[in-house]
Amino acid sequence: MARRRTVDxxxxxxxxxxxxxxxxxxxxxxxxxxxxxxVASEPVVTSGPLPPFRNAQMDGYxxxxxxxxxxxxxxxxxxxxPAAASEGTVLQPGHLLKxxxxxxxxxxxxxxxxxxxxxxxxxxVRVLRTVERGAFVRDAGSDALPGTVVVPAHxxxxxxxLAAAAAAGVAEVAVxxxxxxxxxxxxxxxxxxxxPLALGQIHDVNGVALSSLAVEAGAEAVLVDLTPDxxxxxxxxxxxxxAVADLVVTAxxxxxxxxxxxxxxxxxxGADVTEIAMQPGGPQGTASxxxxxxxxxxxxxxxxxxxxxxxxxxxxxxxxGLPPVLPQSMxxxxxxHSPKGKRQxxxxxxxxxxVHPVGGPGSHLIVAMAGADALIxxxxxxxxxxxxxxxxxxxx
Amino acid sequence: MARRRTVDxxxxxxxxxxxxxxxxxxxxxxxxxxxxxxVASEPVVTSGPLPPFRNAQMDGYxxxxxxxxxxxxxxxxxxxxPAAASEGTVLQPGHLLKxxxxxxxxxxxxxxxxxxxxxxxxxxVRVLRTVERGAFVRDAGSDALPGTVVVPAHxxxxxxxLAAAAAAGVAEVAVxxxxxxxxxxxxxxxxxxxxPLALGQIHDVNGVALSSLAVEAGAEAVLVDLTPDxxxxxxxxxxxxxAVADLVVTAxxxxxxxxxxxxxxxxxxGADVTEIAMQPGGPQGTASxxxxxxxxxxxxxxxxxxxxxxxxxxxxxxxxGLPPVLPQSMxxxxxxHSPKGKRQxxxxxxxxxxVHPVGGPGSHLIVAMAGADALIxxxxxxxxxxxxxxxxxxxx
Numbered sequence: 001m002a003r004r005r006t007v008d009x010x011x012x013x014x015x016x017x018x019x020x021x022x023x024x025x026x027x028x029x030x031x032x033x034x035x036x037x038x039v040a041s042e043p044v045v046t047s048g049p050l051p052p053f054r055n056a057q058m059d060g061y062x063x064x065x066x067x068x069x070x071x072x073x074x075x076x077x078x079x080x081x082p083a084a085a086s087e088g089t090v091l092q093p094g095h096l097l098k099x100x101x102x103x104x105x106x107x108x109x110x111x112x113x114x115x116x117x118x119x120x121x122x123x124x125v126r127v128l129r130t131v132e133r134g135a136f137v138r139d140a141g142s143d144a145l146p147g148t149v150v151v152p153a154h155x156x157x158x159x160x161x162l163a164a165a166a167a168a169g170v171a172e173v174a175v176x177x178x179x180x181x182x183x184x185x186x187x188x189x190x191x192x193x194x195x196p197l198a199l200g201q202i203h204d205v206n207g208v209a210l211s212s213l214a215v216e217a218g219a220e221a222v223l224v225d226l227t228p229d230x231x232x233x234x235x236x237x238x239x240x241x242x243a244v245a246d247l248v249v250t251a252x253x254x255x256x257x258x259x260x261x262x263x264x265x266x267x268x269x270g271a272d273v274t275e276i277a278m279q280p281g282g283p284q285g286t287a288s289x290x291x292x293x294x295x296x297x298x299x300x301x302x303x304x305x306x307x308x309x310x311x312x313x314x315x316x317x318x319x320x321g322l323p324p325v326l327p328q329s330m331x332x333x334x335x336x337h338s339p340k341g342k343r344q345x346x347x348x349x350x351x352x353x354x355v356h357p358v359g360g361p362g363s364h365l366i367v368a369m370a371g372a373d374a375l376i377x378x379x380x381x382x383x384x385x386x387x388x389x390x391x392x393x394x395x396x
Numbered sequence: 397m398a399r400r401r402t403v404d405x406x407x408x409x410x411x412x413x414x415x416x417x418x419x420x421x422x423x424x425x426x427x428x429x430x431x432x433x434x435v436a437s438e439p440v441v442t443s444g445p446l447p448p449f450r451n452a453q454m455d456g457y458x459x460x461x462x463x464x465x466x467x468x469x470x471x472x473x474x475x476x477x478p479a480a481a482s483e484g485t486v487l488q489p490g491h492l493l494k495x496x497x498x499x500x501x502x503x504x505x506x507x508x509x510x511x512x513x514x515x516x517x518x519x520x521v522r523v524l525r526t527v528e529r530g531a532f533v534r535d536a537g538s539d540a541l542p543g544t545v546v547v548p549a550h551x552x553x554x555x556x557x558l559a560a561a562a563a564a565g566v567a568e569v570a571v572x573x574x575x576x577x578x579x580x581x582x583x584x585x586x587x588x589x590x591x592p593l594a595l596g597q598i599h600d601v602n603g604v605a606l607s608s609l610a611v612e613a614g615a616e617a618v619l620v621d622l623t624p625d626x627x628x629x630x631x632x633x634x635x636x637x638x639a640v641a642d643l644v645v646t647a648x649x650x651x652x653x654x655x656x657x658x659x660x661x662x663x664x665x666g667a668d669v670t671e672i673a674m675q676p677g678g679p680q681g682t683a684s685x686x687x688x689x690x691x692x693x694x695x696x697x698x699x700x701x702x703x704x705x706x707x708x709x710x711x712x713x714x715x716x717g718l719p720p721v722l723p724q725s726m727x728x729x730x731x732x733h734s735p736k737g738k739r740q741x742x743x744x745x746x747x748x749x750x751v752h753p754v755g756g757p758g759s760h761l762i763v764a765m766a767g768a769d770a771l772i773x774x775x776x777x778x779x780x781x782x783x784x785x786x787x788x789x790x791x792x
Contacts, residue, residue: 032589033620036608051760052593059652101651102585102695104596115652143755144763151766159612160792163605163697164766167598171590189498193428194567197448199484200500202563209559212432216555224429255497256455256511299498301559359539364447367540370547370560396556 004277006380007310007343010284013272014311017286017293021246022179022319029172032162037218038175039321040161044151046168049141054105057136061096061118061125062109065133076124081106096125105137112136144168156321179319181214182223182241183207186234186252186261187299192226205301205366206251210308214249217313218320229259238265242292249312252299254283262296271296277380279342280306280363302363306345306375309396327377327392330355335387338378347372348393355393372396400673402776403706403739406680409668410707413682413689417642418575418715425568428558433614434571435717436557440547442564445537450501453532457492457514457521458505461529472520477502492521501533508532540564552717575715577610578619578637579603582630582648582657583695588622601697601762602647606704610645613709614716625655634661638688645708648695650679658692667692673776675738676702676759698759702741702771705792723773723788726751731783734774743768744789751789768792 005013027041056062067075080098081089091097091108099105099112111131119126144150150164151157157173165173185206191197192204204226211221222244227233234253241248253262254273263273266287273285273296280303285296295312297304314324333356338344347369348355355376359368377392378385385391401409423437452458463471476494477485487493487504495501495508507527515522540546546560547553553569561569581602587593588600600622607617618640623629630649637644649658650669659669662683669681669692676699681692691708693700710720729752734740743765744751751772755764773788774781781787 032604033607033617036611046763048593050763052598053595055760057758057760100655102583102598138758138760142758143761148763150763158792159605159608160701160766160768162608163601163701164763166589166601166604167697167762169590169593169599171588187498192567193562194565197444197565199449202448202498203565205559205562208428208562209555211429212555212558215432221429259496301563305556305559362453362534362538364451364453364534365539366563367442367446367544367546367560370556372556396554 004275004341007276007278010276011311013286014295015315017288018247018295018312018315021293022315025177025179025246025319027174028177030175031172032166032170035157035162035173035175036159038157038178040151040153040155040157040173041176042174043149043153044165044168044170044173046144046148046150047146048169049146050144050148050150050167051138051140051142054140055102055138056099056105056112057101057138058112058114059101060099060112060114060136061127062091062099062106063096063111063113063127063131064091064093064109065111065131065135067094068111068113068127068131071127071130074121074124074126110134110137154321176320179219179247179316180222180245181211181219181316182245182248183210183214183221183225184234184237184241184248184250185210185224185226186229186250188229188259190226206299206304209301209305210249210251210297213305213308213313214316217316218322219247219316227261229253229261231261231264234261235265238289238294242289242294245292248289248292248294249308250294250296251304254285254296254298256283266294266296277342278310279339279344279361281342300363301366302369305369309375309394310345325395327394329390330393331388332357332376332385332391333387336376336378336385338383338385340383341380343380344378345375345394346378348374348376350374350393350395355391400671400737403672403674406672407707409682410691411711413684414643414691414708414711417689418711421573421575421642421715423570424573426571427568428562428566431553431558431569431571432555434553434574436547436549436551436553436569437572438570439545439549440561440564440566440569442540442544442546443542444565445542446540446546446563447534447536447538450536451498451534452495452501452508453497453534454508454510455497456495456508456510456532457523458487458495458502459492459507459509459523459527460487460489460505461507461527461531463490464507464509464523464527467523467526470517470520470522506530506533550717572716574614574616575643575712576618576641577607577615577712578641578644579606579610579617579621580630580633580637580644580646581606581620581622582625582646584625584655586622602695602700605697605701606645606647606693609701609704609709610712613712614718615643615712623657625649625657627657627660630657631661634685634690638685638690641688644685644688644690645704646690646692647700650681650692650694652679662690662692673738674703674706675735675740675757677738696759697762698765701765705771705790706741721791723790725786726789727784728753728772728781728787729783732772732774732781734779734781736779737776739776740774741771741790742774744770744772746770746789746791751787
């Protein structure tokens with residue numbers, strides 16, 4: 001038997017195929033309210049200073065520091081500068097102007113006397129304490145000068161970045177388009193979720209699982225299709241998919257059976273389908289159809305989900321600026337066996353800093369996988385790991 | 397001056413007001429494709445066994461272990477059981493039936509001989525090795541028996557949970573409705589994002605920032621409004637908000653100035669507005685309008701965002717099943733001063749296991765906050781923290 005391709009070799013092949021396409025995604029303008037979690041494709045720059053004008057940090061009185069140097073002192077109040085002041089106001093020497101937080105500091109004033117440090121009196125306001133020049137005054141541009149990058153390009157936009165963009169007077173931001181993923185599930189025995197089952201039929205799991213894995217990794221699921229084992233039907237679905245997607249993910253139809261529709265359609269188009277030395281995993285493939293990368297996963301839902309997680313999740317997350325999900329080392333809570341020559345990704349549950357295998361290696365154990373939160377990564381050459389030995393664990 | 401309310405006291409007050417409303421949210425049915433990240437309100441139960449029928453784990457030949465005990469042995473092949481077999485098939489003693497992965501194991505067969513352990517010959521197939529009874533057969537119900545809870549109630553639905561629900565034949569799941577949050581920004585000087593600024597005007601930041609903080613915490617932003625400092629306009633917006641939201645968040649209008657529209661409208665309705673011993677923070681309030689909790693945050697965008705993060709983020713995340721964002725202890729990279737009597741939440745950047753204060757305490761420093769990724773929590777009674785001292789840090 002020919003040497004099977006390793007996980008790392010196949011991962012490199014998929015990265016070489018998919019990476020350039022994901023990197024080519026154009027940008028689009030979206031309103032701030034729709035930009036949460038998107039990745040800025042251009043820096044957001046403020047054209048004016050922030051704050052845009054010199055303003056009061058406290059409710060109180062705009063004053064000259066020279067006039068309140070000999071506090072306590074009573075000064076006349078000439079009126080109020082509301083926060084919405086639409087025109088410049090001038091403070092006369094020896095006077096005060098009442099001012100609310102955020103309102104423009106009038107010309108001539110150089111400090112704000114907080115209202116708590118004053119007392120109302122006949123003929124004006126008593127300033128109880130001296131105030132330094134500049135006190136409680138926010139200068140224009142003290143947060144950002146004109147031309148400042150308030151959100152760098154490639155930032156994954158959190159609420160605080162949208163806040164800075166809004167402050168800069170921006171209503172829309174340029175973000176990278178989300179990767180568009182199409183999922184093509186196959187299988188004559190497979191029926192849509194919720195449909196009644198005849199003998200020998202099962203419900204489609206891959207359509208929902210792979211599209212939601214794609215969405216969780218920051219992509220957009222633009223098409224989810226299920227075709228029976230009919231080459232013409234699959235070919236049609238494939239053409240629809242490559243017309244709308246940056247990446248097509250197929251499930252099933254690539255093993256050694258007699259009804260392997262994905263292999264039948266894609267191999268004439270130059271697909272590379274081969275056995276990967278992993279469990280769950282088995283035969284997998286890659287192709288390029290009309291310039292769109294196609295990644296062919298096994299049909300078994302556990303195999304497909306694990307393969308997506310191992311091969312595609314890192315690429316999608318990187319493309320949308322999500323942090324990588326890093327493997328963690330921890331002790332194994334219960335000994336396990338593993339097939340030699342295959343890298344096993346066994347489902348596990350992390351608890352109190354150790355990982356417990358759950359459900360066994362069977363790739364039909366979909367419910368068991370739902371109860372797992374991690375994959376235990378057992379290297380190819382290892383066939384047994386003892387309780388307490390350190391293993392590498394990939395969070396789901 | 398009256399003692400200011402502490403952060404913990406105010407947090408408890410908000411939790412008591414908001415918690416019961418969030419807990420009362422009804423559930424809704426959503427298709428699996430729309431359920432990612434939602435919280436199951438009921439368990440998902442499989443009515444049938446999973447897998448639904450006994451099926452082959454490998455491509456190969458259905459056989460009786462007794463017939464292949466004396467391998468190598470050549471046996472006749474009676475045909476093929478495709479994966480989509482629509483009727484029960486019976487294996488004759490001393491014969492084989494070809495079978496694909498996932499296809500029903502025919503009655504009479506008790507093991508699968510993998511195709512790799514066979515060779516085609518005239519008159520049949522040579523089985524090269526003995527195979528144990530049950531080998532490569534997945535029994536019906538071996539993943540889950542009828543009645544099994546495949547997704548427990550209160551699970552935040554990840555792709556693997558949707559996979560298990562799909563396998564169980566479910567097309568829709570019952571999830572808790574997302575908390576509906578309305579954001580009412582106020583301020584006569586405040587104009588919508590992107591609008592041109594006259595002197596004394598600033599762009600609204602709170603509408604975008606607070607609604608996206610709500611969405612990030614798992615809520616739905618059902619209404620974002622901006623009203624000038626006009627009590628009638630605010631009253632109208634408030635009535636619209638309480639008609640559609642589980643929680644109304646206001647920004648601004650609660651301090652001691654002369655144009656404090658939120659206070660003016662809500663205090664006659666029994667609002668509690670008081671000074672909180674925090675920086676940024678200042679006066680904040682709570683109210684209940686037609687049974688809907690209203691949380692009044694300061695108008696300053698940094699104060700509002702920090703207050704949302706401290707008071708509302710934990711409640712929303714808990715309500716939608718998101719894990720809490722836990723504070724972390726780490727050394728401070730540069731000494732800081734803090735006002736005594738106020739709990740300060742200074743913006744910081746975590747780098748190499750230490751936290752660096754950024755931008756100073758000014759609550760107008762919106763751009764500086766965009767560059768931060770954490771809040772440094774300085775207790776009320778502390779007025780100085782030295783370089784290298786351990787501080788508590790709340791990730792943003």
